[in-house]
Amino acid sequence: ILKRLIPSIGIYLLKILKKNRGCFNINGFKMYLDFLDPIDRNIILNQTYENEEINILTKLIRNYSTKKFIDIGANLTHESFSSDLTTILEDARKEGVIHVILTGTDLQTNLNAIKLTKKYSSFLSSTVGFHPHNANNVDDAAFESAIELLNQDNVVAIGETGLDYNRNFSSKKAQLKVFEQHLELATCVNLPLFLHQREAHSDFLTLLRK
Numbered sequence: 001i002l003k004r005l006i007p008s009i010g011i012y013l014l015k016i017l018k019k020n021r022g023c024f025n026i027n028g029f030k031m032y033l034d035f036l037d038p039i040d041r042n043i044i045l046n047q048t049y050e051n052e053e054i055n056i057l058t059k060l061i062r063n064y065s066t067k068k069f070i071d072i073g074a075n076l077t078h079e080s081f082s083s084d085l086t087t088i089l090e091d092a093r094k095e096g097v098i099h100v101i102l103t104g105t106d107l108q109t110n111l112n113a114i115k116l117t118k119k120y121s122s123f124l125s126s127t128v129g130f131h132p133h134n135a136n137n138v139d140d141a142a143f144e145s146a147i148e149l150l151n152q153d154n155v156v157a158i159g160e161t162g163l164d165y166n167r168n169f170s171s172k173k174a175q176l177k178v179f180e181q182h183l184e185l186a187t188c189v190n191l192p193l194f195l196h197q198r199e200a201h202s203d204f205l206t207l208l209r210k
Contacts, residue, residue, distance in 0.1 A: 002205075025157055071100045073160070073194065077112040085116075089123060100124050103160050103194065105131035107142050126152075127194045129159040135170035135178040143181055150189055158186040159194030166198040175200075178205055179199035 004052035048055060071092070081088060092100065102117065103126045106108035113126035128149045130138045149155060163175050186193045197204045 022150055068096050068098045071097055072088060073103050074100045075103050077109045083133040102126040104128045105160055106134045110146055114149060114152050125154045125156045127159045128155050129182055130159045131150045131160050132162050132164040132175045132180055133169040134198060135174040138178045157194045158182050160196050162196035162199035163204050164198045165200040183207060
């Protein structure tokens with residue numbers, strides 16, 4: 001029965017492709033395939049269709065199924081994850097995530113992130129820094145405290161830092177100062193930056209080039 005349906009499946013895929021003007025939601029279709037029996041799913045993905053676009057899509061999905069991922073910006077220190085964090089991490093592993101980098105946004109989240117990386121050291125790393133939303137609250141003492149955390153084993157980047165002129169939760173003056181401090185720090189310790197920019201493109205590039 002499935003073999004008789006193969007041409008219809010090809011037409012279905014083509015309709016999706018045309019409907020989205022060439023953009024295909026690979027993840028969405030993969031979720032559909034996950035409901036099928038493994039044998040049926042393999043038949044669909046390994047079938048050769050008359051339409052070359054469909055053949056390209058099925059190849060992409062086959063490759064997608066074997067990919068491994070690193071999540072570089074997870075805010076798992078938020079209290080909403082405290083009750084089921086272990087389950088969340090297990091689910092991530094099942095979906096092909098091999099490592100997660102927790103985002104530091106202020107002194108407390110920096111500390112919380114490092115605490116989690118010690119508990120799940122083989123799966124979690126973290127950044128250290130101050131989000132532009134929090135720039136108003138960053139004084140020399142806070143920045144020095146953050147610098148001291150860079151000695152922790154699982155800290156892999158500086159940030160999240162940058163400029164956010166969309167919400168302006170902190171003044172532009174404070175954002176510019178703190179962002180430049182992060183840039184100088186990253187240069188000194190030779191760590192990558194985890195950057196954030198919203199509606200501040202000109203000032204953002206100016207500081208990066210500086």
